[in-house]
Amino acid sequence: MKIERSRELFSKAQKFIPGGVNSPVRAFKAVGGDPLFIKSSKGAYMYDEDDNKYVDLINSWGPMVLGHGNEAIEKAVTEAVKSSLSFGAPTAKEVEIAELITSMVPGIEKVRMVNSGTEATMSAVRLARGFTGRDKMMKFEGCYHGHGDSFLIAAGSGVATMGTPDSPGVTKGTAEDTLTAPFNNLQAVKNLVEKNKDQIAAIILEPVAGNMGCVPPEEGYLQGLRDLCDQEGIVLIFDEVMTGFRLAKGGAQELFGVIPDLTTMGKIIGGGMPVGAYGGKAEIMDYVSPSGPVYQAGTLSGNPIAMSAGLAMLNHLNDHPEVYQQLEDITSYIAAGFQENLDKLGLNYTINQLGSMVSLFFTDQKVTDFATAKTSDTALFGKYFRGMLEHGVYLPPSQFETLFISTAIDKSIADDIIKANYEVLVSLK
Ligand code: PMP
Numbered sequence: 001m002k003i004e005r006s007r008e009l010f011s012k013a014q015k016f017i018p019g020g021v022n023s024p025v026r027a028f029k030a031v032g033g034d035p036l037f038i039k040s041s042k043g044a045y046m047y048d049e050d051d052n053k054y055v056d057l058i059n060s061w062g063p064m065v066l067g068h069g070n071e072a073i074e075k076a077v078t079e080a081v082k083s084s085l086s087f088g089a090p091t092a093k094e095v096e097i098a099e100l101i102t103s104m105v106p107g108i109e110k111v112r113m114v115n116s117g118t119e120a121t122m123s124a125v126r127l128a129r130g131f132t133g134r135d136k137m138m139k140f141e142g143c144y145h146g147h148g149d150s151f152l153i154a155a156g157s158g159v160a161t162m163g164t165p166d167s168p169g170v171t172k173g174t175a176e177d178t179l180t181a182p183f184n185n186l187q188a189v190k191n192l193v194e195k196n197k198d199q200i201a202a203i204i205l206e207p208v209a210g211n212m213g214c215v216p217p218e219e220g221y222l223q224g225l226r227d228l229c230d231q232e233g234i235v236l237i238f239d240e241v242m243t244g245f246r247l248a249k250g251g252a253q254e255l256f257g258v259i260p261d262l263t264t265m266g267k268i269i270g271g272g273m274p275v276g277a278y279g280g281k282a283e284i285m286d287y288v289s290p291s292g293p294v295y296q297a298g299t300l301s302g303n304p305i306a307m308s309a310g311l312a313m314l315n316h317l318n319d320h321p322e323v324y325q326q327l328e329d330i331t332s333y334i335a336a337g338f339q340e341n342l343d344k345l346g347l348n349y350t351i352n353q354l355g356s357m358v359s360l361f362f363t364d365q366k367v368t369d370f371a372t373a374k375t376s377d378t379a380l381f382g383k384y385f386r387g388m389l390e391h392g393v394y395l396p397p398s399q400f401e402t403l404f405i406s407t408a409i410d411k412s413i414a415d416d417i418i419k420a421n422y423e424v425l426v427s428l429k
Contacts, residue, residue: 001390005049009037031382031397036389041068044408046394054394055413057403061396062242062267065327065356066316067408073271073312080308088299093307100314101269101279105250107238107259111279112288113302117241117266118146120276121204123288123296124262125150127278128202128235130294131287137202138179138192142212142370142400145204145239145264154180154370155211183209183369184217186224193232202262203229204237207252211242212373213359214352214402222258229261235284241266241276242402245317247355248324255355271313273306323407327356330414331405334358337418345425356405360384360421373400380428387424393417 013020021027021035028035036048044067046056059065066073080093094113101111114120125137125148137150145151152167153175166175179196181188183205193200207222209215229236238260244251245268253259262280269275279285289295300306317323335353338360342349348364361367362377362384381399388395393416395403409417 001052002050003034003036003048003052006037007034009049010034025396025398025401028397030378030399031385033386033389035397036394043067043069044406044410044413052392054389054392055409055417056394057405057417058394058396059404059406060267060272062246062404063270063272064406065246065268065404066313066323067406070271070313070316072316073309076308076312077273077305080305083304085305086300086303091302091304091307093304093311094302097307097311097314100311100318101265101277104314104318105240105244105253105263105265105279107253107261107263107281108279109282110285111277112285112296113307114276114278114296114298115274115300115303115306116146116276117239117264118148118276119298120241120264120266120278121145121151121237121239122148124237124264124278124280125202125204126296127284127287127294128237128262130292131284132201132233132235134199134201136177136179136196136200137204138181138189138200139203140183140205140209140370141180142183142215142373143204143206143209143239144211145206146241149174150178153178182371183212183215184221185369186221186228189225190228193228193234198233200232200234202235202237204239204264206242207238207240207256207258207260208243208247208354208357210357210402212370212400213361213367213376214354214357215367215369215373216352216354217256218368222252222256226258226260235262236260237262237264237280239264242357244268245314246327246357246404249317249321268313268317269310270306271309273303273309275303275306275310324355326407327405330407330409330411331356331358333411334405334409334414334417337414338421341418341422341425344422345429347425357402358405359402362399383428384424387427388420391420391424393420 141154149170240251244265248254264278266276350361362380363375
């Protein structure tokens with residue numbers, strides 16, 4: 001595989017951009033090799049600057065749930081551009097998307113648009129603090145909620161990948177206000193709540209974790225958290241930045257029938273444009289300025305181009321609920337193909353899958369939390385990643401990420417992925 005142009009660009013990029021990239025995992029540090037500079041994409045495929053073609057299993061880390069170059073979304077964006085790129089004033093589209101989101105997501109009565117998942121989670125936790133008058137919040141080891149200071153404690157995703165569990169630059173005071181518990185362990189949460197009685201404003205989690213690889217919640221776990229939060233007056237926040245509009249129209253909360261007080265979203269909600277949102281019970285959301293005292297604002301929030309892309313995406317998902325079965329079927333097919341390959345080769349690695357999220361962990365342990373995810377052989381994952389690239393399959397460049405499957409992946413492309421998986425696993429034996 002020739003990647004001269006990507007190499008040149010990376011070398012130049014490192015002179016002007018820290019680490020040569022605008023978001024750490026893109027540098028391929030955890031998997032070795034030079035990062036690929038991507039030029040274009042269409043449907044299930046991406047093309048790099050050297051014109052190599054890859055099946056894309058990142059899909060912009062989630063947003064491209066319908067694959068690349070969806071016509072309705074592209075049309076909505078080009079139409080919107082004709083009116084203006086930004087006003088910084090209210091628009092009809094913001095009302096339309098807010099109404100649509102509240103109709104699709106069970107736990108959302110009111111919603112505020114922001115520009116990223118990071119902004120959504122930062123704002124939701126501030127709101128929970130303002131609403132409860134309490135300072136502390138609890139998160140889970142291996143869950144990632146963006147790069148807000150409070151969340152960079154025992155975080156997953158790139159933070160785990162880069163091996164920087166607690167970032168310099170986060171003050172001691174902030175770290176002290178962040179409590180962390182292992183995922184899928186209700187007793188650990190109860191113990192922390194007991195120890196910090198009446199001090200915890202919020203518990204935030206990915207209801208299906210994607211940032212330590214795909215780790216679904218165990219039976220009764222989400223409901224257990226819901227009950228505990230009700231008893232203790234704690235605001236339960238589901239961070240559905242990955243799962244929102246991906247696992248079901250109404251996200252993980254619809255799938256599991258557990259309704260949080262607040263929900264944070266991003267990725268799919270912008271159809272590929274920079275968008276995030278947080279929403280929830282009207283009683284809590286009305287604490288946000290200007291109806292309430294908790295301040296949060298944004299010059300480009302509700303940007304008309306982003307709203308147009310988001311509306312086209314969400315309208316499509318709302319009008320085509322069969323998308324979710326399609327995603328589930330094709331992802332199960334891929335997971336079953338991987339399992340068959342492992343069986344044939346006598347390998348005992350672990351596959352976790354829920355809906356269109358799936359991870360292959362290079363460990364023989366059952367993966368239920370970050371500690372078990374970390375038993376994976378990350379060096380072996382690096383070799384697997386590079387082998388898959390050579391076979392034209394672009395995976396997330398870390399063991400601690402989930403694949404994101406799009407509707408553009410049909411059976412024949414799935415067969416290509418399964419075949420590549422087999423050939424690479426054989427080469428690693
Ligand atoms: N929450 C979750 C669950 C995420 O997966 C991410 C990003 N991967 C974020 C928050 C942060 O979103 P953004 O990168 O848009 O700031």
